[in-house]
Each structure stands twice: as structure tokens, then as C-alpha cells.
Amino acid sequence: MSALLSEELLANIGRTSEPRRELVTRRDIRKYAVATGNRQRKYLDGDQAPPMFHVPLFWDVVELDQLTPDGVSIDTLLPKFPLEKAMAGGLRIEYHRPIFPGDWLTATRTLTAIYEKQGRSGPLIFYEVVMDIVNDDGELVIREKTTRILR
């Protein structure tokens, strides 16, 4: 039995978000490619989406009153954790298929793990969220795993 993680909290593992379906447009690709300083013509012209284009495509769009005063949207997939100070996290992205303007993509996020480790200056909580992105034929396009650490 973990010191920090109650059975109730751990019961959130496996929780899944509502699927979100979004359209890839040339204009959005171009904006992202320009803003990231990309130098490849096919991305700057919006002929194909660069790696990590799924980050802007699936960033949460919420109404103004749902943003906190510091401008952050609350991630409703996550339970309330007993530790709240976020530390460095990591990302792992698998690229399975290229993305082109006109593609409709659907993302589903799942809270896949919550665990505790002893850090140098106290306990740490780790959690993992996997986002699977599929096309309209149901083929996997991108799988992204985010790991976050709380202290």
C-alpha cells in the first residue's frame, strides 16, 4: 500500500477522455511550421504536417471562464493529486503515418499509470497519459505518452 496514493485515487487508472476529432488544415500547418522556426519547404507551405503538429491540433480549446487566472486550462482527465507542484516531465511520441492537410484525426487520451517513488527530498507522484491518434480508417497515426512528476 502506497503512502500517498489511496485506492480511490488509483481507481482513476484506465480513465479515458471523450474522443476528439479535428481537421488538419494547410493554414494551421503553416502557422505551426513558421512559429517553430522549421526550415523545410513542405512544412512551411503546408503540404505535410511536421512532427509534433498533433500538439497544436489537439491542445484543449476551452471557454474563457474555464481558464485559470494564470491562463491554464484544467485537465479534466486527471484526478486531484495529494502533491501538486509539477516537475519536469517527459514525452514519448511514435510516428506511425504521415499527416496531410484535409486529414480528419481523432485523439483519445487515457490515464494509464499513477505511481509513487521516493525522491531525494521526499515522495514523488508519477502519472502517465497516453494519447492515441487515429485516422478515419481507424489506423494509428501517432501514439504519445506523457509522463509527469509531482512533488
Place this chain on the structure above:
Amino acid sequence: MSGAAGQSATREVKVGERLPERAYTPDNVQLMLYNAALWNAHRIHFDEPYAREVEGYPGLVIAGPLLGDWLNQCVEEWLKDDGVLTSIEYSNRIATYIGETLVSGGTVSAFDPSTGEVVLDVFIRNEAGDIVAPGVATARLTVS
């Protein structure tokens, strides 16, 4: 398909080969455009008094995934049209701020000529020489 008998990667790659480095000095304009493209309204990226006085940062914080994007660019610019990026993992270890110059780079750590599979250690480094965002990427070179 990759890995068929007798096939090999069309490009020669050596373990230890270094990827070209690239320096980035993002300014307020680029950071604003990046967060606008994401629809990220976190104040630490555009409200400097808030970032300094409320959050205690020394300046505007460069968004973590922007550094992650540069790691992807580093691999893709090295790959050219000789293959595809298949995966990347990275973490943001040290915060970075507007005004800093950051350098992306990497090294080939493994290569299988029969399948074209390449493993690359990649990094973003700050001016002090600290690795602020280390990562590992995999790519698949074209085989024939």
C-alpha cells in the same frame, strides 16, 4: 519492406556521427506565435511582470514542447529525404528563458544497415553548456 534479405540502407551512416547543430534565439514574437498556434494562454509565456513577480521566474519561459520540436527538426534535417523519423522521447530538465540562445544537436548511437534503423541521442543545450532537454530518437532509412 525493410529488412528483406540482401537489402541495405541506401545511405551510409556511422555510429558516433554527429548531427549538424543549430542555434535558436527565440524572441517574444516567436514565442507568442508558437503559443498562439497551440492556443496556449499560460501567462508565463507572454506576461513578463506575471512571470517575474508572481511565479518568480527570471523572464518569459520558453514553452517546453518548442524545445521538443527542435529535437524533431534536428533529426529530420539530418535525415533529409533518406528516411523517416519513427519515434522520439525527450524531457524538459531545465527551464529556459527569452534572451537565451539554445543549440540543438545529436549523435548517432546505433545503426543497423540491413533494416535502416537508426538510434540517435539528441539534445538542446544552453549557453552555460547544460543539457536542458535530452532525448532519444529513432529513424528508419530507406533500404533497397
